[in-house]
Amino acid sequence: MNVETHAPMQSPQGPDTAMRDGVQRVTVVGAGFSGTLTAIRLLHFADSPLEICLVEREEGYRYGGIAFGQASTNWAHMLNIQAGRITLRRERPEDFLEWANEEADRSGWPRKWQYHTFGVACVVPRRIFRQYLAERLRGAVADAHADVTLRELTGEVFDVRAQGGGYVVRYADAGPQGTVHELPSDQVVLATGHLSPVQAPFYHRVKDSDRFIADPYAPGAQERFQAVGPEETVLVTGSALSAFDAVISLVHAGHRGRILICSRGGHLHGTYPVDHEHDIWQTRRPPFLDAERLTPEVVVEGIRAEYAHLREEHGVEPGSALDAVFPERVMKAWEPYVIELVSRMDARDVRMLLDRYKSLIVTRRTSTVREIGGVVRSRMRGFNGAPKTVEVLSARIQDMRPVEDGARIRVVFADQPDVVVDRVVNCLGNNTDYEHPGHPLWQGLVHGYGYARPQTRTHRGVEVGTHGQLVTADGTIAPGLFGVGPMRQGDETTRRGRLGAFVFSIGTLRNQCFDTAMEVLRRLKSASDEEQMDIPDGIHHCLIRSSDWIAADLLTEEPDATRLRERLLAHARETAFPNAVNHLQAQDRTERAKYRRILDDDLAEFGAALAREFGLTAQQARRAVSLLATLVEKHAVHTLCDITRLAGWDSGYAEQVKHAPKKGE
Structure with a gap:
């Protein structure tokens, strides 16, 4: 495994322009939190020749961006989330705690932290979290497949344009002359972080x-x-x-x-109270959503009335411990209703409400x-x-x-x-309107080439598909172009109902990076397989829908069609899904390879069984198994990114996890 770290920039005619025969390239633009974590996930799961180029413009932001970077923080800046909830790997909640207590090099830490034992409820300096990111990247490099390489480059990317079925990424290095280089790339992940600060x-x-x-x-x-x-x-x-x-x-x-x-x-x-524990509530559907037309007046008055109702229902006393966390829990519980609200309202009204009540939303969505x-x-x-x-x-x-x-x-x-x-x-925050991005790269992507368009309903960030694929000016998916990070904040609101800082929280971004990295690898593997490209968005959320969709393409006559659906669903639930989860949760490459073989061998046997039982051709059986494998893997990633499962720990730290009382207890 080779890694080129902060390598000297090379001439446009040198290795920057050419890849080894048979080696694909993914370029990740930005090495802050989202870019670094996406690279880690690519390194974890790539199992064929691949070069990953990680390009960062500002060394002080490398591995941390503005939230955790060396250039933007000091040792007094703390993460606003407990240590037990900041793992980089959602499927391994204890990962940060194990690293901090057993692996981290503490020689550069202030004395206050050098002898600190981290527990689930501890606070964490942001600079420690940056070190965690950097060391986990190095670990992923060391454990990666022998034919997978990482190149870390320093320079400002100012142009990404389509060429020959892929893209050319152009960047200017940090040298005195700002020499321009080109990176031909099969796939590009944009992890450019926030736009510039608001200038009132x-x-x-x-x-x-x-x-x-x-x-x-x-x-x-x-x-x-x-x-x-x-x-x-x-x-x-x-x-x-x-x-x-x-x-x-x-x-x-x-x-x-x-x-x-x-x-x-x-x-x-x-x-937050000293003994604060995060909890997820469920609330009734707010009655104002039954209105035939949702105007701003109806929404504002409806929210006020429902909020007052919930305070009374829960017996919230001003100044109490519950009062301190009540707004956050209600807003989390309302996320499904935010999705409905945003979809039904006029887009101009949505933007007006988000702008007018921005400060109220942000400060109520999270405490400190x-x-x-x-x-x-x-x-x-x-x-x-x-x-x-x-x-x-x-x-x-x-x-x-x-x-x-x-x-x-x-x-x-x-x-x-x-x-x-x-x-x-x-401290007015950062610009979120990509109609006027103020950056040459995004100016070109949005207005020059039409590869991206501003998020239509909120005008916060850009429009993306299910796995972060950029949506073009004409509403189609830009093949091979992805986005992770704050640029997806409008999509997080419309697709998942998230508001305030939760549109780019650690939990939100690590889900994006995991899901997008897996989709990038799937597309590299199946670039010539048009069948894989035809899978509808979103059906992987449900194994029943996935099985129905596969079966409908193969058999239309009853009772065989029903029996095939049942067979596919049973195998997905009982065998393929558990095997996929084991593969995704594996600790290292050796373990991942073992579970990959188990998964592949099982699916091959299942395909042969389908051919015998239903009289399918070899091509039909192969197609069914290929699609099932893809949908099951997507479902496994989706499930592992489910925030409600984070507390289900099975580790040495499990006994520290407490569960907040539910309402009425």
């Missing part, structure tokens, strides 16, 4: 000031926080999790002055662990001898302008007196 109109007078931090996650931003004077007054625009990160960056840098967190609604994330929220909340309250330093402003900003020869910034509000501050930190 009221920033136009201060956008070039050294007193304005436009992107708190940019390379060098932590140094800019260090440059803030300890007693300076800082205005943070926006009140979501990025605002909490900004406060933590300031406190970590020694800041003790006044911090103003400003948003239009003044909404702020809550803080105490190691994050407590930093902000304690400074909002103050203590005897420790003054209050953080204040939340519910106000609309009209303008900002430099004053005192640019040494300070005057902030003009629409509904309250001006304030003068020393610094401003932009």
